[in-house]
Amino acid sequence: MTTAAVPDPGSGPASVTSAEVPDPVLSVRGLQAHVAGQQVVEHVDLDVAATGVTALLGRNGVGKTSTIKAIMGLIGRSGAITLDGRDIAALPTHKVALLGVGYVPEDREVFSALSVSENLRIAERKGHDHRYDLIYELFPELKERANQAAGTLSGGQQQMVSLARALLNDNRVLLVDEPTKGLAPRLVQDVGRVLARAAEAVPVLLVEQNLQVVRDLADHAVVLTGGRSVHHGPAAEFLNNPDLTQRLLGVSTGSEGAA
Numbered sequence: 325m326t327t328a329a330v331p332d333p334g335s336g337p338a339s340v341t342s343a344e345v346p347d348p349v350l351s352v353r354g355l356q357a358h359v360a361g362q363q364v365v366e367h368v369d370l371d372v373a374a375t376g377v378t379a380l381l382g383r384n385g386v387g388k389t390s391t392i393k394a395i396m397g398l399i400g401r402s403g404a405i406t407l408d409g410r411d412i413a414a415l416p417t418h419k420v421a422l423l424g425v426g427y428v429p430e431d432r433e434v435f436s437a438l439s440v441s442e443n444l445r446i447a448e449r450k451g452h453d454h455r456y457d458l459i460y461e462l463f464p465e466l467k468e469r470a471n472q473a474a475g476t477l478s479g480g481q482q483q484m485v486s487l488a489r490a491l492l493n494d495n496r497v498l499l500v501d502e503p504t505k506g507l508a509p510r511l512v513q514d515v516g517r518v519l520a521r522a523a524e525a526v527p528v529l530l531v532e533q534n535l536q537v538v539r540d541l542a543d544h545a546v547v548l549t550g551g552r553s554v555h556h557g558p559a560a561e562f563l564n565n566p567d568l569t570q571r572l573l574g575v576s577t578g579s580e581g582a583a
């Protein structure tokens with residue numbers, strides 16, 4: 325991946341064409357998306373590397389969640405989206421999922437009235453191996469709480485259920501939206517550890533506001549401002565540039581891990 329030039333977010337179009345990483349699992353070019361007649365994504369290019377974690381960063385409201393929803397086909401979109409080189413831009417959500425794009429939404433979306441094991445069972449995709457060994461290794465607590473109603477779990481435990489559902493099937497890539505949002509610091513660390521393990525099994529596109537988590541996990545970073553991708557490059561290089569993080573995220577980070 326090459327590091328792109330970064331235009332001033334406030335000064336005109338931010339056309340970036342150097343999002344390429346070698347053999348990405350998922351590629352997006354010129355993505356636009358609409359919600360209720362309003363354009364919420366204007367022009368996003370991004371590549372998700374075939375291994376590890378690619379972070380999708382930006383201030384509140386710049387279009388990170390909308391980008392992920394557009395990839396999943398959950399909101400109206402146009403532009404090019406390819407999975408393993410296959411065009412998926414016009415496919416409905418269930419076909420995108422069937423092709424191996426796992427989605428862990430921001431609000432977790434567990435079925436509250438169902439037990440933990442029922443939440444996992446209904447996520448099983450026909451014709452796929454189901455990786456219960458992996459998820460019970462990653463989340464031993466879910467085995468212990470198999471019969472507990474998911475709605476009675478803590479936020480951190482519900483996040484584990486949501487991640488476990490996406491890991492259960494043999495996905496090609498996971499789109500994970502703000503998994504640490506609203507969690508206590510200890511749980512943030514737990515989720516970070518689980519994501520690191522998950523990323524050993526499947527590449528991850530991660531929307532994350534906690535920059536320490538990004539620093540710990542991400543290899544690559546794509547940054548949005550105003551519905552546009554304006555920076556692509558190694559995550560550490562981005563986070564070690566306080567001027568850039570100040571300009572694009574509104575926070576100044578340093579190289580000492582003070583993200």
Ligand SMILES: Nc1ncnc2c1ncn2[C@@H]1O[C@H](COP(=O)(O)OP(=O)(O)OP(=O)(O)O)[C@@H](O)[C@H]1O
Nearest residue numbers: 359360362364382383384385386387388389390391
């Ligand atoms: N259902 C909706 N109706 C109207 N506008 C929406 C809707 N969903 C998102 N938007 C708008 O689209 C823009 C992008 O929102 P989005 O949630 O994608 O941003 P984000 O970068 O994920 O923000 P955050 O970090 O706060 O979650 C925002 O201006 C938001 O207000």
